Amino acid sequence: MKKIAVYSILIAMLVATVMTIQYAYAQDNFKGEVISLDSYIMGGTGKVAKDKAKTLADAGHAIVFKSGNKIYFVYNEDGSFAGKRLANFATAELVGIVGKTKTVHGLNIIVVSMIDAI
Amino acid sequence: MSYSKLLAVLFASLLMGFLVTSCTEDGPTDPNSEKPAAPTNLMALSVNETTIHLKYDISSSEQNTLFQDYFLSYWVVGETANPMTMAVAKGVNPIAVTGLSEGKIYEFQLVARYTNNENSAASANVKWSPASRFEKTIYNEDINLFERASLFASGLQIYYGSEDGPRTRTTGNSADWDLGVMIDGSTVKFGSASQLGFNFNNQPQPTFMLTDHFLANAFNDVFDSRAMDDGDRNTKYTEHTVDLTNVTGNQNIIVYVRKYQPGKTRYNYAKIMIVRNPAGGFLYGTAPNRHIKLEISYQKVEDVPYAKTASN
Numbered sequence: 001m002k003k004i005a006v007y008s009i010l011i012a013m014l015v016a017t018v019m020t021i022q023y024a025y026a027q028d029n030f031k032g033e034v035i036s037l038d039s040y041i042m043g044g045t046g047k048v049a050k051d052k053a054k055t056l057a058d059a060g061h062a063i064v065f066k067s068g069n070k071i072y073f074v075y076n077e078d079g080s081f082a083g084k085r086l087a088n089f090a091t092a093e094l095v096g097i098v099g100k101t102k103t104v105h106g107l108n109i110i111v112v113s114m115i116d117a118i
Numbered sequence: 119m120s121y122s123k124l125l126a127v128l129f130a131s132l133l134m135g136f137l138v139t140s141c142t143e144d145g146p147t148d149p150n151s152e153k154p155a156a157p158t159n160l161m162a163l164s165v166n167e168t169t170i171h172l173k174y175d176i177s178s179s180e181q182n183t184l185f186q187d188y189f190l191s192y193w194v195v196g197e198t199a200n201p202m203t204m205a206v207a208k209g210v211n212p213i214a215v216t217g218l219s220e221g222k223i224y225e226f227q228l229v230a231r232y233t234n235n236e237n238s239a240a241s242a243n244v245k246w247s248p249a250s251r252f253e254k255t256i257y258n259e260d261i262n263l264f265e266r267a268s269l270f271a272s273g274l275q276i277y278y279g280s281e282d283g284p285r286t287r288t289t290g291n292s293a294d295w296d297l298g299v300m301i302d303g304s305t306v307k308f309g310s311a312s313q314l315g316f317n318f319n320n321q322p323q324p325t326f327m328l329t330d331h332f333l334a335n336a337f338n339d340v341f342d343s344r345a346m347d348d349g350d351r352n353t354k355y356t357e358h359t360v361d362l363t364n365v366t367g368n369q370n371i372i373v374y375v376r377k378y379q380p381g382k383t384r385y386n387y388a389k390i391m392i393v394r395n396p397a398g399g400f401l402y403g404t405a406p407n408r409h410i411k412l413e414i415s416y417q418k419v420e421d422v423p424y425a426k427t428a429s430n
Contacts, residue, residue, distance in 0.1 A: 029269045088257040096269040098407060114407060116259055116270045118288050 027113060030097040032067030034089040040064075040071070053090035057083040063090070065097065065110065072101070072108045074115075082112055092117035154179035154230035156238035157188060161341035162246035163212075164415055164424060167220040170248050171212040173341045177230035177238065180208060184232040190215070192226045195245060212341075221419025223247045244343050246425050249387075249417040251337070256281040260411055263308075265301035266316075267406035273298040273311060276325075276375065276388050277416050284414055292318035296325040296377055297390065299410050300359075306400055308392060308410065309359030309373075326355035328374035335369055337391050337413055346374050346387045346423035362392060362400040362410070370394055376423070384420035391415075 035046025036053060038061050046066060048056065057063045063083040065072040074082040074097070089095045096118040099110045159175040172190070179185055188206040190213060193199075206213050206228070218224060225245045230238040255261055261284055264270040271286035273295035278285045287294045295311035295318075307314055311322040328351060334340045344351065355376055365371050371392045376385040391413045394400055401408045417424060 031269070085258070088259075092257065098269060114262075114270065114403075115257075116255070116262070116286055117257055118270060118290075 027098050028101055030065070030067045030072070030099070030101075030110060031094060031118065032065050032072075032097075034086045034092065034095055035064060035066050035071075036090075037062035037064045037071070040066070048090055050088065050090045053087035054084070057087040063087045065095070070108055072110045074099075074110045074112050077111060077113065085112075085115070089115070089117060094118050150234050151236065152184060152232065152234060153236045154182065154185060154232050154238045156240035157228050157230055157242045159343075160226060160228055160242035160244040161343045162226070162244050162425070163338060163341045164247065164249035164417075165214070165251065165338060167248050167250045167418075168216060168218050170215045170218060170224070170226075170246055171338065171341070172215060172226055172228070172244070172246075173212040174228055174242050176208075176211065179230060179232075179238075182232070184234055186231045186233045188228055189231050189237065190226060190228050192224050195223045195225050218248045220248050220250060221417070221422050223422065223425070244425070247417065247419075247422050249415050249422075249424060252284050252414040252416065254283070256283040256285050261414065262286070262402070262409040262411055263299040264407060264409040265299070265405070268409070270407065270409070272300065272314075272316070273322075274412065276377070276390070276414060277379075277386070277418065279379070284412075284416075289316060289318065292316070292322055293320035295322040297327075297375065301401070301408055304363060306362040306410065307359040308362055310357035313357050313359045323377065323380065324357055325375060325377040326357055327360075329354045329356060329358065330374075331360060331365075332372040332374075333365075333367060333369040334372055334391075337370075337372070337389075337415065340372055340389065340391075343425065345425035346376065346389075347385075348423070348425070365400075368394065368398050371400075379420075382420060385423075386420055387417045387423045389415040389424075 036048045036056055039048055040046030053063050063086045065074050074086055076082045096116055097110055097112050098114040099112040102109050155178040157174040157177045161173050163171050165171055187208055190204050190206055191201045193201040223245050228242045256278060263272055263274055266272055271288045273287040274297045275285050275287050275294045276296045298311045298314050300307040300314040309327055310325050373390050375388045375390055379386055392400055393411045395402050400410050402411055403409050
């Protein structure tokens with residue numbers, strides 16, 4: 001019985017380690033554009049000027065990333081929301097993000113590792 | 119006159135001459151007129167668009183009890199009427215001069231002062247202009263150039279006027295490239311866009327780098343007294359690349375660059391620093407997103423190679 005418990009713990013630790021490593025290296029590439037969620041929901045394209053995007057982000061409005069038909073909320077690796085960071089790219093035609101993606105309660109999230117206009 | 123009288127007259131003349139000379143040359147020094155030795159080797163660097171740092175070799179009179187401080191005068195070249203001035207305490211080196219205007223060339227003149235109100239007879243001089251400094255792109259991200267396999271850009275537009283800063287460019291925007299990186303096998307080539315080996319649809323405009331490069335721990339260590347096109351430097355700008363893997367030591371590399379902006383016929387000048395990673399190499403990150411990191415000093419005004427030369 002003791003042996004089974006020890007083996008179970010070891011297997012659990014191994015699985016956790018493998019999942020951690022896999023998660024750490026599961027970086028995906030995303031191409032898309034930075035938009036204002038308010039504008040997009042109200043039926044527009046979501047594209048706003050850089051200054052407008054910065055103002056919106058400063059006021060707490062969501063600046064998000066649209067890739068294909070998906071809208072992503074982008075977070076920095078320190079856990080902070082990256083809306084203000086995204087706002088700098090509002091006028092860029094195409095933006096690239098390298099990061100990890102996950103879905104939380106139906107919301108699409110990217111934890112950004114690198115971002116730049118492409 | 120007898121021979122002995124002649125000798126006596128000659129001796130008397132010599133004695134008089136000696137006495138006169140003694141009184142004027144070797145008499146006791148007047149402490150009220152003693153002058154300090156001048157500082158030397160004044161050099162400058164542009165910290166940003168309004169600030170210059172000046173570095174100098176100290177006066178050999180600093181240990182004299184009469185030593186008071188240094189005194190800096192500066193003015194826009196050609197406008198000597200109302201020079202700006204500042205006292206510089208002993209030990210302040212480099213000197214930070216603020217409130218300047220980018221593109222204007224200032225003449226700086228540094229003298230040493232004694233408490234007897236005497237200044238050094240000579241001065242240390244340099245002519246220099248402030249220039250903009252960029253550590254971020256127009257998107258407020260680090261200035262990184264990536265390997266070709268990456269999603270991100272390998273090319274750099276040193277200065278994008280519409281948004282007042284540098285931006286990175288992919289091969290899809292090749293006409294905008296000034297400089298770039300090609301990370302290939304064991305080489306990391308950095309330099310003129312046209313010399314990197316990319317197959318561009320639209321050829322970039324030429325961007326010239328000085329064939330000499332400089333090494334420094336930080337941009338703010340790169341003092342110079344010569345214009346970027348001074349003397350033989352003017353003949354040493356070519357389109358070329360540097361293989362960063364051949365740069366030895368542990369310091370960052372600084373290259374001097376000049377190019378015409380689109381539609382212009384006069385050069386803008388820039389200094390680009392490629393920053394080493396904490397382990398000492400030039401590459402950051404892992405494949406396929408290995409990249410180099412840059413900092414840029416850029417002179418927005420054409421024909422101002424940071425310092426004064428005969429032609430500007």
